[in-house]
Amino acid sequence: MEPILIVQNCTMRFGGLTAVRGFHLQLQPQELVGLIGPNGAGKTTVFNLLTGVYRPVEGRILFDGHDITGWKPHAIAQLGIARTFQNIRLFGTLTVLQNVKAGARLHMRTGLWHAAWRTRSMLMEEQEVEAEAWRLLREMGLEDAAHYRAQDLPYGEQRRLEIARALAMHPKLLLLDEPAAGMNPQETADLMELIRRLRDEYALTILLIEHDMKVVMGICERVIVLDYGEEIAQGTPQEIRTNPRVIEAYLGEAPV
Amino acid sequence: MSTARFWAWRLFCVALGAAALLGASAAVSWLRAAGWLDDYTYRVLMLCGINILLAVSLNLINGITGQFSIGHAGFQGVGAYASAALTVFVLAPWLGQRGWQGSTLADTLLLVAAIVFGGITAGIAGLVVGIPSLRLRGDYLAIATLGFGEIIRVSILNIEQVGGARGFSGIPLVTTFLGLYVMVVLLLALSRNLLVSSQGLAFLAVRDDEIAAEAVGVNTTRIKVIAFVLGATFAGVAGALYAHFDGYLNPDNFRLDQSIIILTMVVLGGQGSVTGSVLSAVLLTAVLEWLRFLPTITLGGRAFTPSELRMVFFSVMLILLMLWRPKGLLGQREFGWHVLRQYWRLLKS
Numbered sequence: 193m194e195p196i197l198i199v200q201n202c203t204m205r206f207g208g209l210t211a212v213r214g215f216h217l218q219l220q221p222q223e224l225v226g227l228i229g230p231n232g233a234g235k236t237t238v239f240n241l242l243t244g245v246y247r248p249v250e251g252r253i254l255f256d257g258h259d260i261t262g263w264k265p266h267a268i269a270q271l272g273i274a275r276t277f278q279n280i281r282l283f284g285t286l287t288v289l290q291n292v293k294a295g296a297r298l299h300m301r302t303g304l305w306h307a308a309w310r311t312r313s314m315l316m317e318e319q320e321v322e323a324e325a326w327r328l329l330r331e332m333g334l335e336d337a338a339h340y341r342a343q344d345l346p347y348g349e350q351r352r353l354e355i356a357r358a359l360a361m362h363p364k365l366l367l368l369d370e371p372a373a374g375m376n377p378q379e380t381a382d383l384m385e386l387i388r389r390l391r392d393e394y395a396l397t398i399l400l401i402e403h404d405m406k407v408v409m410g411i412c413e414r415v416i417v418l419d420y421g422e423e424i425a426q427g428t429p430q431e432i433r434t435n436p437r438v439i440e441a442y443l444g445e446a447p448v
Numbered sequence: 449m450s451t452a453r454f455w456a457w458r459l460f461c462v463a464l465g466a467a468a469l470l471g472a473s474a475a476v477s478w479l480r481a482a483g484w485l486d487d488y489t490y491r492v493l494m495l496c497g498i499n500i501l502l503a504v505s506l507n508l509i510n511g512i513t514g515q516f517s518i519g520h521a522g523f524q525g526v527g528a529y530a531s532a533a534l535t536v537f538v539l540a541p542w543l544g545q546r547g548w549q550g551s552t553l554a555d556t557l558l559l560v561a562a563i564v565f566g567g568i569t570a571g572i573a574g575l576v577v578g579i580p581s582l583r584l585r586g587d588y589l590a591i592a593t594l595g596f597g598e599i600i601r602v603s604i605l606n607i608e609q610v611g612g613a614r615g616f617s618g619i620p621l622v623t624t625f626l627g628l629y630v631m632v633v634l635l636l637a638l639s640r641n642l643l644v645s646s647q648g649l650a651f652l653a654v655r656d657d658e659i660a661a662e663a664v665g666v667n668t669t670r671i672k673v674i675a676f677v678l679g680a681t682f683a684g685v686a687g688a689l690y691a692h693f694d695g696y697l698n699p700d701n702f703r704l705d706q707s708i709i710i711l712t713m714v715v716l717g718g719q720g721s722v723t724g725s726v727l728s729a730v731l732l733t734a735v736l737e738w739l740r741f742l743p744t745i746t747l748g749g750r751a752f753t754p755s756e757l758r759m760v761f762f763s764v765m766l767i768l769l770m771l772w773r774p775k776g777l778l779g780q781r782e783f784g785w786h787v788l789r790q791y792w793r794l795l796k797s
Binding site for chain 2: 264
């Protein structure tokens, strides 16, 4: 099958610091891949390159048949890449329902002009969006919180809301930046179940950054390890677990 | 929703609005003719409408889209002077040549032309200022818009054709209660429609988190420019209505003070709340007028006249209000039927 995402030789520098060097990546449709590495390895920088927050100094990014190198973030989002953030970025003063609708806005056919005059086609589409937003909230177990402001939600629910907002965009590729951060074991177990289910239900390709090895080893089909901006290993969770370079990157060199 | 029901409801709403506006307008002219509404109160009523336009349009930029602009008086000035120049130099002579001046139809034509032209010119000014300066954020944008406001004022000051520092007089007095409040209702409807739609959430998303807004596919630059142009357009409309109500313009009307007063209305009403902006625009207009009637106070052998004390009292009141309600009168909430319904339920139980 054609890969949905191809990253060729991407490099990102901030001043003298090379955050990502010569990064390659290919994702097959509906793959569930983990991106791991010690702190500061450049994982989030990879996400920011994929979503257009940064423009790579070198290299190309191809998504779904388009060369998206240097595209603006909103254009990349419109093409079908959705993401969540390491330090949750919700629309804090909007309600939970409005946050999901803000994601669903992306594929609406009626624009601002219709909204300003409340045309009939806009009102009909608004009903569809409303129904879909409620369906997503139910799926994520957030329907009781629908009218709370997003910033008033507990942490775990904020994480789920961020995923709901991303799903409302109908993405082809979903990037999750540390989805399990700050969750207790039960929440983490539920999250793993959820991620697996979403992938199957929505035919999503998922790339996730995670420090919780139980999550990575439990659900990822393939794992890529970054250290100092370079890929040091790639393979199945079993291969990664026993790879000496990975162990060295995380724990330091074994004493002689 | 069936097509018939949609159009029936739409027609009903528009008819209701039109009836309310025409009724209010008829009531005002009847009260004035009967001598129960004096010219001064009428003037305050009109200033309230103009300030509502200014506050609600700035709220689109500052409160709803979160772009801190303090050059709103500049856009008002553009609309005021441009529309006045059009009516004084072009339309009034043209009507005069044909001997049509003075008729209701001619006045209405002048008013409509002034509103449209004032709005368009200010909107273009908003576009010209907006595209480069919306790359700036927060304080930097504030300073850029402040600079723009001053540039406008100083430019007008140096255009001899519109009177320069002497001011621009002889503008036809064609602003009517109906014309003004039709624009108020139009702006309120537009703001409200945007706020309650999914598409309109893009504005609020930009305010809350620009990076997240881009990530969900909002073209933040486009949204900011739209907000800026829309806000500037209605500031221009307010300027045009003001010019043709007062009949006299002076560059000093559009100083930084004026921008700050409009900003105060938005902040006091609660950033982002449309009804809050309306409430505080009316409140501040009324209070600023009421403070003209302060008694002269003698302190330490020096007499302080109302005109000296007015701004002192005004400032103290603002400080107290902001201490009492730091998020503004309505915060980010709106006043509407849902609030009345809640009170009704409370009363019943």
